[in-house]
Amino acid sequence: xxxxxxxxxxxxxxxxxxxxxxxxxxxxxxxxxxxxxxxxxxxxxxxxxxxxxxxxxxxxxxxxxxxxxxxxxxxxxxxxxxxxxxxxxxxxxxxxxxxxxxxxxxxxxxxxxxxxxxxxxxxxxxxxxxxxxxxxxxxxxxxxxxxxxxxxxxxxxxxxxxxxxxxxxxxxxxxxxxxxxxxxxxxxxxxxxxxxxxxxxxxxxxxxxxxxxxxxxxxxxxxxxxxxxxxxxxxxxxxxxxxxxxxxxxxxxxxxxxxxxxxxxxxxxxxxxxxxxxxxxxxxxxxxxxxxxxxxxxxxxxxxxxxxxxxxxxxxxxxxxx
Amino acid sequence: xxxxxxxxxxxxxxxxxxxxxxxxxxxxxxxxxxxxxxxxxxxxxxxxxxxxxxxxxxxxxxxxxxxxxxxxxxxxxxxxxxxxxxxxxxxxxxxxxxxxxxxxxxxxxxxxxxxxxxxxxxxxxxxxxxxxxxxxxxxxxxxxxxxxxxxxxxxxxxxxxxxxxxxxxxxxxxxxxxxxxxxxxxxxxxxxxxxxxxxxxxxxxxxxxxxxxxxxxxxxxxxxxxxxxxxxxxxxxxxxxxxxxxxxxxxxxxxxxxxxxxxxxxxxxxxxxxxxxxxxxxxxxxxxxx
Numbered sequence: 314x315x316x317x318x319x320x321x322x323x324x325x326x327x328x329x330x331x332x333x334x335x336x337x338x339x340x341x342x343x344x345x346x347x348x349x350x351x352x353x354x355x356x357x358x359x360x361x362x363x364x365x366x367x368x369x370x371x372x373x374x375x376x377x378x379x380x381x382x383x384x385x386x387x388x389x390x391x392x393x394x395x396x397x398x399x400x401x402x403x404x405x406x407x408x409x410x411x412x413x414x415x416x417x418x419x420x421x422x423x424x425x426x427x428x429x430x431x432x433x434x435x436x437x438x439x440x441x442x443x444x445x446x447x448x449x450x451x452x453x454x455x456x457x458x459x460x461x462x463x464x465x466x467x468x469x470x471x472x473x474x475x476x477x478x479x480x481x482x483x484x485x486x487x488x489x490x491x492x493x494x495x496x497x498x499x500x501x502x503x504x505x506x507x508x509x510x511x512x513x514x515x516x517x518x519x520x521x522x523x524x525x526x527x528x529x530x531x532x533x534x535x536x537x538x539x540x541x542x543x544x545x546x547x548x549x550x551x552x553x554x555x556x557x558x559x560x561x562x563x564x565x566x567x568x569x570x571x572x573x574x575x576x577x578x579x580x581x582x583x584x585x586x587x588x589x590x591x592x593x594x595x596x597x598x599x600x601x602x603x604x605x606x607x608x609x610x611x612x613x614x615x616x617x618x619x620x621x622x623x624x625x626x627x628x629x630x631x632x633x634x635x
Numbered sequence: 636x637x638x639x640x641x642x643x644x645x646x647x648x649x650x651x652x653x654x655x656x657x658x659x660x661x662x663x664x665x666x667x668x669x670x671x672x673x674x675x676x677x678x679x680x681x682x683x684x685x686x687x688x689x690x691x692x693x694x695x696x697x698x699x700x701x702x703x704x705x706x707x708x709x710x711x712x713x714x715x716x717x718x719x720x721x722x723x724x725x726x727x728x729x730x731x732x733x734x735x736x737x738x739x740x741x742x743x744x745x746x747x748x749x750x751x752x753x754x755x756x757x758x759x760x761x762x763x764x765x766x767x768x769x770x771x772x773x774x775x776x777x778x779x780x781x782x783x784x785x786x787x788x789x790x791x792x793x794x795x796x797x798x799x800x801x802x803x804x805x806x807x808x809x810x811x812x813x814x815x816x817x818x819x820x821x822x823x824x825x826x827x828x829x830x831x832x833x834x835x836x837x838x839x840x841x842x843x844x845x846x847x848x849x850x851x852x853x854x855x856x857x858x859x860x861x862x863x864x865x866x867x868x869x870x871x872x873x874x875x876x877x878x879x880x881x882x883x884x885x886x887x888x889x890x891x892x893x894x895x896x897x898x899x900x901x902x903x904x905x906x907x908x909x910x911x912x913x914x915x916x917x918x919x920x921x922x923x924x925x
Contacts, residue, residue: 476867480877628720
C-alpha cells in the first residue's frame with residue numbers, strides 16, 4: 314500500500330518520488346544505484362522522525378484523520394483473536410459506524426466495541442464516516458450490558474468526528490442514546506478500557522469512552538468540539554482551526570499533562586498509518602498493562618474507583634461565600 | 636413592523652430597544668417575542684413571564700425561576716463557593732477570563748448554574764437551575780461541580796433532585812474539561828437511583844448539545860416547557876449537514892413528545908403543582924394541598 318502524504322509532509326513525498334524513480338531506473342540499468350537508494354531511504358526515515366518530533370496540534374489532527382490509519386476492525390484482527398462481530402440494536406437498525414463483538418484478549422474472553430470508518434468511498438458512506446446514529450450507541454449499550462452479564466472486560470476504541478447531526482438521528486433520540494451510555498458506563502460492573510485511536514469527537518466519542526483507564530495513541534485527538542467547529546463559532550472563521558487546535562488542548566501529550574487521560578501510547582515513526590502491525594503490538598502491550606491494573610479489583614472497588622475518577626474531572630476554585 | 640408597533644409613541648419603542656436583554660426587558664412595556672403583543676410588564680411578570688395573549692414561555696433567569704418554583708421559606712443555596720478558573724489559558728478573539736468577568740458583570744452570577752435546597756408546595760427538594768444568560772448556560776467545570784454538590788446534598792438527605800436546563804451545551808473555552816462534565820454529572824445521577832430518589836429534569840428553551848446528551852434525558856420523569864428547542868445538534872448544523880429544510884416544529888417540545896422522547900409538557904403556571912404531585916406519587920407520599 315502506497316503511503317498517502319499529508320500537506321505538511323511535502324518534503325517526504327518528494328523524497329519518496331525520487332526513490333521510486335531510482336528504483337524504476339535501477340531495473341534496466343547497468344550501474345548499481347542501490348547504495349544511493351539506501352542512502353535516500355535512510356534520509357527519508359530520519360526526516361520523518363524529525364518532522365513527527367515537532368508536529369503542531371493541527372498537524373496531529375491531520376494525522377489522526379489519516380485515511381490509512383488503523384481502525385477498530387484492524388485492531389480487532391491484530392490485537393484480539395476469535396473476534397465475533399455482533400450486530401444491531403434490536404429496535405431499529407444495525408449502525409455500521411459502530412462495530413462490536415466478542416473476542417479473546419491474550420486468550421481471555423472480552424467485549425470489543427469501537428467506531429468504524431470506511432476505507433473506500435462505498436464503505437465510507439456505509440459507515441457514515443464513523444458518525445454513529447442513536448442505534449449505534451444502543452448497539453454498544455446492548456453489548457456492554459452483555460459483557461456485564463457474562464463478566465467480560467470491555468475494550469472500546471474511539472475514532473469519530475462526532476455523533477451524526479441528522480434529522481432521523483434527532484427523531485430517534487441521539488441525546489438520549491448518548492446520555493444513556495454515559496449513565497450505564499458509570500456503573501457497569503466490569504472493567505472498561507478505552508483507547509482513543511484517531512479522532513475523539515465530543516459527545517459522540519464520550520458515549521463509548523467512560524472508562525476505568527483512558528489511553529490515547531500519540532497522534533490521536535480528543536476534544537469537546539472539532540477545531541474547525543470551535544474556530545467557526547469563536548473566531549467566526551473555520552480557517553482559524555489551527556489556532557483553535559492549539560488553544561483547546563486536543564493532543565495526547567497535552568491531555569495527559571492536564572490529567573484528563575491516563576496514558577499515551579507511542580506510535581511508530583511517522584504515525585500508526587505507516588505500520589499497522591507495529592502500532593497494534595505496542596497498543597496490545599498497553600492494553601495488557603491497563604487490564605492488569607484493574608483485574609484484582611472487586612466490582613465494588615472498581616465502581617468506587619471509577620466514580621471517584623469521574624468526580625475528579627474539572628478545574629475550579631473555592632471561595633468564601635459572602 | 637406590525638401596525639400596532641407603528642402606532643406606539645416613541646417612548647414605548649425606546650423602552651423596547653434599550654432593553655439590553657430581550658428576555659429581561661427593562662422599562663414599563665415588553666413585547667412578546669412570539670406573537671409581538673405589547674404587554675404591560677407587571678402583567679407579564681405576574682403571569683410568570685408567559686405571554687397572556689399567546690402562551691409563549693419567555694426565557695427567564697435562574698434565580699427568578701427558583702423564586703417562582705420554591706416555597707419562600709427555608710431555602711438556601713448550595714455550591715456557590717465553587718467559582719470558575721481558566722485551566723487552558725483560553726483565548727480566541729477575547730480571553731476566557733474576560734468573557735467570564737463580562738458575564739459576571741451582566742448577570743451577577745459567578746457561573747451558569749444556581750443550586751438551591753428548598754421545598755415545592757412543602758415537598759422538600761434540591762433544584763439545580765441553569766442560567767442561560769451566563770455564556771449561553773454552557774456547562775464547564777463549575778456547572779458540573781455545582782450540579783454534583785446538589786445531587787450529593789439530595790443523596791445525603793434522601794431528597795428528590797430536580798434539574799432545570801437552559802443551555803447551548805458544553806463550554807468550549809474549557810476544552811475537554813467541559814466534555815468530562817457530561818460523564819461526571821451523569822454519574823452523580825446514578826447514585827440517586829441507588830437510593831431510589833427521584834430525579835426529574837425540566838427542559839426549557841434551549842437545551843442542546845452536551846447537556847442534552849448527558850443527564851437531561853436520564854430523569855425518571857423528563858418534562859419540557861412548551862415550545863422549547865431541545866436537541867443534540869443545533870438546527871443550523873443539521874441543515875448544513877443534510878442540505879434540506881427541517882420539518883416544521885423540528886426539535887420543539889411538542890415534536891419530542893410526539894416522538895416519545897419526553898414524558899410530558901407542562902405549562903410554567905402549573906409547574907409547582909405538577910412537580911409536587913409527581914414527587915409525592917413517586918415517593919409514595921400522600922398528596923399535598925397546592
